[in-house]
Amino acid sequence: SAVISQKPSRDICQRGTSLTIQCQVDSQVTMMFWYRQQPGQSLTLIATANQGSEATYESGFVIDKFPISRPNLTFSTLTVSNMSPEDSSIYLCSVGTFYEQYFGPGTRLTVT
Amino acid sequence: RKEVEQDPGPFNVPEGATVAFNCTYSNSASQSFFWYRQDCRKEPKLLMSVYSSGNEDGRFTAQLNRASQYISLLIRDSKLSDSATYLCVVNPESGTSYGKLTFGQGTILTVHP
Numbered sequence: 001s002a003v004i005s006q007k008p009s010r011d012i013c014q015r016g017t018s019l020t021i022q023c024q025v026d027s028q029v030t031m032m033f034w035y036r037q038q039p040g041q042s043l044t045l046i047a048t049a050n051q052g053s054e055a056t057y058e059s060g061f062v063i064d065k066f067p068i069s070r071p072n073l074t075f076s077t078l079t080v081s082n083m084s085p086e087d088s089s090i091y092l093c094s095v096g097t098f099y100e101q102y103f104g105p106g107t108r109l110t111v112t
Numbered sequence: 113r114k115e116v117e118q119d120p121g122p123f124n125v126p127e128g129a130t131v132a133f134n135c136t137y138s139n140s141a142s143q144s145f146f147w148y149r150q151d152c153r154k155e156p157k158l159l160m161s162v163y164s165s166g167n168e169d170g171r172f173t174a175q176l177n178r179a180s181q182y183i184s185l186l187i188r189d190s191k192l193s194d195s196a197t198y199l200c201v202v203n204p205e206s207g208t209s210y211g212k213l214t215f216g217q218g219t220i221l222t223v224h225p
Binding site: 031032033041042043044045048058092094095096097098099100101103104105106 | 146213
């Protein structure tokens with residue numbers, strides 16, 4: 001199993017600003033994944049973050065809006081840039097194996 | 113058409129009831145299938161993987177029908193603690209992209225006394 005922590009756990013931000021979310025894993029992993037869960041919705045994959053290379057983004061998500069860093073095998077950050085109220089969501093990072101994915105507790109973001 | 117479709121419910125059942133959830137997926141090349149459980153304001157956690165041969169874990173039974181692209185979850189003898197949102201999850205890719213999961217919208221289950 002993997003223990004994942006995220007910071008901050010929640011934040012309230014003004015539109016037009018940016019927020020960087022941190023994800024720390026208790027073991028070294030090759031790939032980390034960032035998901036978004038909008039209010040009342042299920043999870044949607046934003047991007048895959050590999051150490052030492054640029055993140056791979058899913059359709060509908062772009063690097064300028066959601067830049068990702070992956071400086072080492074236990075840590076990643078996701079930045080939500082130039083925020084609007086539509087970005088109000090829970091952002092979760094994830095790691096795992098073919099058999100099971102583990103999710104962080106999430107960062108609950110509210111944009112006013 | 114959504115890639116993974118579930119009946120959102122909600123399902124309200126009494127303790128001890130048997131309840132079944134269904135899910136369909138659109139990508140016939142999908143490689144692996146799961147049921148995750150998400151409690152209110154918590155992250156999703158794996159309930160069980162789903163295999164073509166069917167698999168059972170205590171009160172929970174999962175089944176996969178690849179021909180019909182259909183996944184099911186059966187919960188017997190429901191407990192109050194089973195109240196949660198149940199997420200049908202599909203990994204549409206093979207190889208190393210095992211974390212690129214596609215989630216259904218979730219089925220809400222409430223078990224009442």
